[in-house]
Amino acid sequence: MRNVHCYELDQPLSFAQQAPVSFWRTVLRAPSGLIDMILTWQERAEERTHLASLDDRTLSDVGLSRADVEHEVSLPFWRGC
Helix, strand or coil: CCCCCCCCCCCCCCCCCCCCCCHHHHHHHHHHHHHHHHHHHHHHHHHHHHHHHCCHHHHHHCCCCHHHHHHHHHCCCCCCC
16 A cells, blocks of 8 residues: 555644745846836825825815925935835
């Protein structure tokens, strides 16, 4: 009789059963992370440009003052709030 191992499919594997992350998988993920970061920076810069173009009435509708907008627009693209 063969040894048959049954696993519960809805249960996560234990740490010992999980395959370790290989060096190459980590290396291949790095460019993806870099691309994500650049796209985030681009989106942030575009959002700040759009925010700066809003008039005072629209800003008051969303609960922002012109000073809030000036502060946000003055931040470099790589910095969040």
